[in-house]
Amino acid sequence: MPTTKEGPSAREQELLERAYAYSLTHGLADLSLRPLATAIGSSPRVLLFLFGSKDGLIRALLARARADELELLQRYDVPPGLTVIARELWTWLAAPERRPLMTFWVEAYGRSLVAPDGPWADFARSTVDDWLELLKASQPDPGSAKAEARRTAVLAMLRGALIDLLATGDLKRTTAAVEDYLAD
Secondary structure, eight states, rough: OOBBBBBSSSHHHHHHHHHHHHHHHSSSSSOOOHHHHHHHHHOHHHHHHSSHHHHHHHHHHHHHHHHHHHHHHTTSSSSOOHHHHHHHHHHHHHHHGGGGHHHHHHHHHHHHHHOTTSSTTTHHHHHHHHHHHHHHTOSSTSHHHHHHHHHHHHHHHHHHHHHHHHHOOOOHHHHHHHHHHHHO
């Protein structure tokens, strides 16, 4: 693969961004290199050369999706509290412009659970760990069992509300549910 110690080549990065945009619209379930390559102005042979294999491309796409997620998490030096962070996370997760990314995320998360040895390996666990770390940093006593249980419950509620939002498109109802939960 042409990725160097400095990172991916300009061409690899360009094709990754195009493939990422394509996958946000078309998903990964039936990803086929030939239609993908045609859609992004490349060839299957070039994609295989740059990414090593179809699995290598999927791993690169998952890493790219995770980078979008981590961008949000890095906005906070000192988070302002669990409830505030949870509300901000919900606003970010539920934004209409993020629906393709969130649908992609749910697909990758699910595949990580059912195909743990494939290119999806460890995606679900990594995202859980990332979000729990952010939530932990927002708590005054993060080491207590009660704090751990609360951040786990908040994360589970956000994930559930997100999946429900993606399934129904009902932002008003799911946001009301998030607000009701966080009011406790």
